[in-house]
Amino acid sequence: MILLAANTSSIGSEVWMAVVTCFAAIFTQNILLSYFLGMCSFISVSREVKTAVGLGAAVVFVMTATTILNWMAYWWVLVPLNLEFYKYILFIIIIAAFVQLIEMIIDRYSPALYQNLGIFLPLITVNCAILGAVLWMVIREYSLIVTVGFGFGSGVGWMMAIVAMAGIRQRIDESKIPAGLRGPGITLIIAGIMALAFVGFTGVLQ
Amino acid sequence: MNGQTATKTTNQIILDGLWRDNPIFRQILGICSTLAVTNNVTNTAVMCISLSLVTALSCATVSAMKEWTPKTVRMMVQVLIIAFYVIIVDILLRAYWPDMSRNLGPYVGLIITNCIVMGRCEAFAQSNRPWPSFLDGLFSGLGYSVILMVIAAIREVMGMGTLAGYPLPYFSTQWDKWVIMVMPPGAFFVLACLLWLCRSIGIKGKKS
Structure with a gap:
């Protein structure tokens, strides 16, 4: 499949790269379990599966959006x-402003969602996973399309880890x-295990 | 709390930062940005010094500026002050020690979101004068550094048989190297065991 992608247009290979990066960010380079980012909320908010899912969903959304916004701000400005x-x-200002904006929008248009997600949004501003993902994206010089995959994958990886942890802690x-x-x-x-x-996923991707 | 902290002596501040209120054992704060570089003693030392200096200087600045900072935007002001010092550290590292800067990667920048810096600014510097705030920040940072240095030393010695890059006599030859120690899971296990040890001592101390 890699060969196939290499023969098609550069956009095609970019998209393929994005998919691979997304997969890598979830499994082989999980932002929490191999880069230790977002540990504070990982330890303090992982008591219940329900809250973990809420926080995780908020992180996925904010991380995808802010990596894209920050990519534009960094490379274009x-x-x-x-x-x-x-x-x-x-980066910090963009993340904080974005979170604030989203909070206001959700509060205005979807009170039900605000009930579930609202309390987690302020927590996210100081979540090091968000800034960490943004800084990795800059250091590794990803293109815009790959950045989308990376931001989304990192968020999903973080969410997966915290939900699994909450499940184990409840048990x-x-x-x-x-x-x-x-x-x-x-x-x-548990996080160590x-x-x-x-670590077992390491060999899956090269 | 405020009444007590205002009259704290220098010795109390130092002792609190290093042991009684140690950021890691008592509060489990701020392990995010630094745990990742604990597979090597040199990296950890640089990271810890940067963190302690940033904490101390930001606390002093926040404390000096507290009278002119409106309460409603104080978080934003604090973040900007912290970011200011982090940028200085980052530029200094990149100019004088580019290899180290590359090793640490994004983690120097992540000091901004380290909960300890913000936590000390908010909890202590807001209600104290600049000099005690500086000390409080410095010793909270050092209390945190001591533990991370211990973790780094354990991981590097057991995982690679070296200490700060120098091979140790027994560990680099006969010792069967535990590769797991230099990989991410090692950091979790070592920190958990240290936490267990120190908390058990704390619990015993309270009982007697």
Whole structure:
């Protein structure tokens, strides 16, 4: 299939690259389990599957949108102006503004969705996974199409990890765990085992 | 809380930052941006120094500017102050130590979203004078650094048999290298075990 994509137009191969990058971001280079991004909310908001799904969905959406927006801001504005060192400030402002905007839109048009997702949106502004994905996208110099795949894949990967973690934590809720290990300790051990499972995907993509 | 922190002495601030309120054990904050570079002691040291300096300087600045900052936009102002120092660190690293800058990748920039920096600005610097805030930031950062350095040392010695790049006598020859230690899962396991150890000591201390 890779050969087939190479023979078609460059757009086709770009799209194929995007698909591969998306897959890689979910499995082999999971943003949480191999880059440790978004750990704070991963540990504190993974007690219940329902809230984990809500936060995860919000992250998928915000991450896809902000990586695209920041790609445009970086390559179309900062690079031509030689102002790359302002990138941190610009990225943070774009992410915060975008989250604020989405919150207002959802609040106005879909109160039901706001009930479910609204409380998670402010949390996302300070989620390092979002800024991390944006910075990776800049460092690896992805094209716009690949960035779409990367942003979406990273979000889905993060969501998958936190939902799985919440499911496991609900199951072990009643188990007897040594006092010192309760809470964050056992969460980290589970995360380690999950990361171990994800290491197994390494050979899948080259 | 505010009344107590206002009268804290320097010694208390130092002790709180390093042990009693240690950001990692007590609050599990800010492991995101730094855990990723703990597979190598040198990288971790650079990252920890950057983080401590950024925290200290941002806390001092936030504290110095608190009278002129409107309450409603203070989060935004804090983020901008932090970003300002992170940019300085990033540019310095890139100019004088390009290899290290490449090794650390996006993680230097991620200091901005590290919860410790923001947490200390919000919890301490908002209600204290610049100098105590500077100390509080510095020692919270150092308290965090100590643990990350321990994690990095364990991972590097067991995973590669070296310490800061220098081969150790026993570990680089006879020791069967645990490759898992330098891979991401190793960081989770080592941190979890350290957390377990320190929390158990804390629980015992409270009982007696």
